[in-house]
Amino acid sequence: MIAEVGAFALILSLALSLAQAVLSYAARVRRSAVLAGAGEGAAIAAFLGVAAAFAALMYAFVVSDFSVANVAMNSHTEKPLLYRIAGTWGNHEGSMLLWCLALTGFGASVAGLGRTLPQGLRTLTVGTQGVLGTVFLAYTVFASNPLARVAQPPVEGRSLNPLLQDPALAVHPPFLYAGYVGMSVVFSLAVAALIEGRVDAAWSRWVRPWTLAAWSLLTVGITLGSFWAYYELGWGGWWFWDPVENASFMPWLVATALLHSAIVTEKRGALAGWTVFLALAAFSFSMLGGFLVRSGVLTSVHAFAVDPTRGVLLLIILGVTAGLGFSLFAWRAPTLGRGGMFAPVSRESALVLNNILLAAATATVLLGTLYPLIREAMSGEAISVGPPYFNLTFTPLMAALLVLLPIGPLLAWKRGDGATALRRLAVAAAVAVVLTLLVGVLVTPRHTWGALGVGLGGWLIAGALAEILERTRVFRVPPAEAWRRFTGLPRGAWGMTLAHLGLGVFVLGAVFETSWKLEAAEALPVGRAIEVGGYSVRLAAVEPVNGPNYDADRGTIVVTRAGQPVCQVTPERRFYTAGGQTTSEVGLCYRGLSHLYLVLGERREGGTYLVRAYWNPWASLIFVGPAIMAAGGLVSLSDRRLRLAAGRRRREQEA
Template identity: 70%
Template sequence: MITELGAFALVLSLMLSVAQTGLSAVGGARRSPVLAGAGRGAAVAAFVAVAVAFAALIHAFVVSDFSVANVAGNSHTAKPMLYKVAGAWGSHEGSMLLWCLVLTGYGAAMAAFGESLPPRLRAYALAVQGALGVLFLAYAVFASNPLARLLEVPVEGRSLNPLLQDPALAAHPPFLYSGYVGFSVVYSLSLAALIEGRVDAAWARWVRPWTLAAWSLLTVGITLGAFWAYYELGWGGWWFWDPVENASFMPWLIGAALLHSAIVTEKRGALPGWTAFLALAAFTFSMLGAFLVRSGVLTSVHAFAVDPTRGVLLLIMMGLAAGAGFLLFAIRAPSLNPGGQFRAVSRESAIVLNNILLSTATAVVLLGTLYPLIREAMDGEAVSVGAPFFNLTFTPLMVLAFAILPTGPLLAWKRGDARGVARKLWVVLAVAALLGLIAYGIVQPRKALASGGLALGFWLLGGALLEMADRLKLFRAPAAESVRRARGLPRGAWGATLAHAGLGVFVLGASFETAWRVEAAQALSLNDSQTLGAYVLTLTDIGTVEGPNYLAERGVVRIVDKAGRLICRAEPERRFYPTGAQTTSEVAICPRLLDDLYVVLGERRAGEGGKPAWLVRAYVNPWVRLIFLGPLLMAIGGAISLSDRRVRLGVGRRAREVVS
């Protein structure tokens, strides 16, 4: 009964989205507050209906209702409760329902909390958001129904991929989709502004908080995915340039460009057309990610294996949404006001250069992701594009972007003082270069490029701190004055500084971990040892343990330093899941402040003298924790900025003393 209620609610949500589109569009065209209000009501009701359908799907997973095809294919009675719930979005059908839930949720939020938007723009934006809801809900109802019943009910389900049964990955899709689909609001606002012909500073103020929220949530989602790959897949890394990883990275890059471009449009009225273009592109890349993951054109642990027919439908949907947006942009672009003028040396110019580099980097990632697919479709030849390509093309672009980033916030709007900025930054540059040289001299083996990466990370971190010190006039004014300025500084400024500092922290971690990781692999019998850098690892025991839905072979690895002091006792596992007959590795990680000792237990094999042996792979991952701390700081910075009422609502603060 609950499943049927959910199925009915899903169809009802489709009808309500149709009503939302029609009522909001007509209400906006006729300037009718009654029709526009009815459209807002339909938006809220559509979200409630999708929430009921989603709750029904979760209920089916919790009670192991195998008459539902989605549950039978992705759950099992022996699966822990957390993963039963997460199984609701661990499949193609369930993940699309989650997508629809987030999409209608954003529409309901715009309807309920968008009072600061002009009524007509709000109505048109809700009409566009409703039209997107119609597209995706129709797909869910007619081509990918998550609540479809089976005629023959199996006794047991097939369970969820064991690799996906992980707490971080349980939280990963909700955050990722909240970021992906958050750009739908930016898309809707952009299309509504183009319909009205008013892409201006006021519009940018309304776009900015939605962009900030989507970008921050997407940052958390990508970081959770990277962290899961790091400790769950057992290969010791955190980023592989997997096409599905790239699918989430591209909207993040475009979102970062949009966030900065919207600031220029808001503050100076400049670049309105470019900002609108990026707003359309951000959600287009999000839809491209949905297509790549679900079309069956990619083979990845992250991808959903589905039939090509549904992939074609997704491609058509992406073409309709993106095509409509860019067609209207092409029509309206010649009439858009170019906005304020600015000099070559100015904050606007720094942001423009930032946008050019980020957009070019996105194009490089897009080329590297799609080229193998295009090549295979054209001549049937399978080619791969991996880390070497991206290291040679993407990395130099980002190095240049990071090199100029600290200068932007210190430049004045419209006309900047290059010499003044150089006088402020030279100490940061000297300290960063010195620290890079010290790393080159004392860290073995010596690696010039990695040491340069460390210098770049210190440059970003120092630049962010200097910018905040400049705002507060630290050491240039009495302490009481600096405290007063700190209290009066808007939270948006604190958030931006924290986000830029987080980027520097990430660059430090990525540079150090990638260059100076130590790896060792050896087949060990009981009480055999191997050396890993400054550590000695000894396999002291092997035993069998039983989990809730798996059997595991657990090793005990004693790790000591060269002086014989015990560092930790690692317990890696090899798990066998009877349902699905899959074997996975469970990594053991020993944290060491910023570093990790990372141990993986491999398959059993014959050792010396016929004794059983197990392949033990181990890594020292130096500064790896900074890789995950940096993006977390960036997301927190976004949240702090969003808590600023001026950013969140696009309105001024209450009268208070201005901090220049």
């Protein structure tokens, strides 16, 4: 019964989304506040409908109602509660429903919170959001109904892929999807601006917070996914340049570019056309990501919930939606103003360079992901594009961007003083050089690129701190004055500093881990040890354990260093009976910023077990860095300016 109510609510939401689109556009044509209000009401109601459907599906998963086809296919009574809940979005139909939930949720937010947007812009944004909602809800209702029943319910379900039964991955999709779909608001705002033919500071000020929110969520989502891959796939890697990873990385890169170009549009009125273009591109890449992940058109290490036949439908949705957006852009963009002028050395130029390099980096990821498909379609030859390609193209582009990054914030708008900016970065440059030399000389084996990379990380961190010192004039004004400046800094400035700092932390970790990781593997009888990175890793015991829905060999591994106990971990090799898969639970031993990464492998003849041990130096920074970046996004989001601007406009209207 509850499933039927959910299915009905979903169909109702489809109708409401359609009404939202039609009413809003009609309101714009007729300039009718009543119709606009009705459109906004429909937006909020559509969200409530999808939320009801989502709750119904979640309930079916929690109580293991196997008469719902989706639950029977993807759940199991023995599965722990958390993974029964996570099962709601751990499959194709459920994840599309989550997508629709986020889409209508953001539409309702614009309708509910958008009081400060100019009326015309708001109505068109809500309307466009309604069009997107209609398209995706129609797909969900007609091609991928998550609440369809089966005639003869099975006694037991087929269970969720055991690799996905993990706390990080249980919460990873909601973050990722909220980030993906958050870009839809930016897309709708761009479409609205193009129809209105006007991009101004008020518009940019609205684009900024939505992009920031979506970007922060996407950052968290990608990092969770990467952390999951790191400890769940069991070979110590954290980024594989896999199509599914690339699919989430492309919208992130575009959103990063958009965050920066929107600043230029807001502060200086320049680059309006480019900012609108990026706003359209961000959600287009999100949809491309959804399509690539869901269609299974590309093979991937984490391709779950794949269905090629419905992929075609998603491709059509992507083509039509993005195509319409960009056609509108081609038609209307020339009407957008050119905006203010700027000198070759200026904040604007620096931000344009940032955008050029980010666009090129996005092109790299896009080409690397899709080129094998294009090549095969055109010549029939299959090729592979793997990590070596990205190391040769993406890495130098990013390195150039990171070298330039600390200089940008120190340049003035319109006409900057390059020499002064560089002088202010003298200390940061010294930090970078000293760090490079230290690492280059002290850390064995010698690794020139690694040392340069660590220096680059230091340059970013020191550069971000130098910028804050410059703003507060510490050491140059009395402490009280410096403190006043320190506390008076807008949140946006802190957000930027945190984001740049987090990037530096990430670079340090990524470079150090990649350059100096160590590994050892040996078939060990119980009681014997292997050495890795100066640690002795002893397999103390192996015992069989029975989990709620799996059987496992659980190893007890004791790590010592020079005879002193360091830690004890219990990696497992699990066998999931329902699906017949084997997975490994990694044992992680944290040593400061570094990890000892211990994997219990298969049982070999003679009663030995294959034990793999990795020493991953500074690996924590790889995940801490992006967390700091996301925190920066949230801090920036809380900036008073983003809220005050609204109040100012209201006063202007009243005046």
